[in-house]
Amino acid sequence: MNAQVRTETDQEQDMGVRKGPWTIEEDSLLDHYISIHGEGHWNTAARCAGLKRTGKSCRLRWLNYLRPNVRRGNITLQEQLLILQLHSRWGNRWSKIAQQLPGRTDNEIKNYWRTRVQKQAKQLKCDVNSKQFRDTMRYVWIPRLIERIRAESESPMDQPIISTPTYYSSQIDIPVAASKSGSDLMDQNFMPEISGISDSLDVHVSPGSDLTVSQNPPCGHYSDSMQNGSGSYPENDCGSWGWYRHGMDMQGVEQERYGLVGGGDSLENLWNEEDIWFLHQQLM
DNA sequence: AATCTAGGCAACCGCGCACGA
């Protein structure tokens, strides 16, 4: 390293900047400072609050932990569903996705994705960006989640114990309250029979898990028609499922079988705006 | 009971953007 180019890290070390887990005292100092001066100006906050932390570290601690109304743990089915859908639309735009999940942080959603979703991709022996994985998510997991949401709404006594009661108020009864069954959350025009598709994918979801695949076909088992393309689908503004607009067979099949018309991106329409808006309202 | 391993999560790092001087 050029001796004259001092990095931020070098300077932090000189200043005795603390790293690692936050202590209760540090939390208290930061919380107290922000309660008086408000958010922002993180470097100033770190300095004036008497914290030997970087502004970045203070900001992160506040946003991910100290901030009021931060929800922790227990990603709900509805939230999982929304995450899957929004990720399909926006890709790894974690902060943008987090904005649609009140109380959730981008970090938490990112961790959820990496630990739960990517784990499933690993079990499938394929990449999260592969067509197989996307199809599995679309045709198996999302319908499965919707079914579970519907099942829970129909038998509220079976609902799991929730850590944040205010969130799980009666309004969580999504399908009933909005005259939409769980499956209605998915635009039927875009959902072929789940069984048929999942059979063709040779993928089965374990009944008791959210995103658990019980049979793991290597990607090579995937039918040629489903593997049309390179296997990598660069993300675009229309979502990480942008591959769908590239003349994939499934699009033609769906259009033929379900009468898709119009020039819209069929994955964009996997859920319509109303569905996404409605789910979002349930989470507010 | 001790050790190993994998999962989950908090925190850090580096990059890029916005903005003001």
Added chain:
DNA sequence: TTCGTGCGCGGTTGCCTAGAT
């Protein structure tokens, strides 16, 4: 226009813990 600073974001790392052996 350039430079410095602050901030936000996505990617990565490393620690802690629970379960398996």
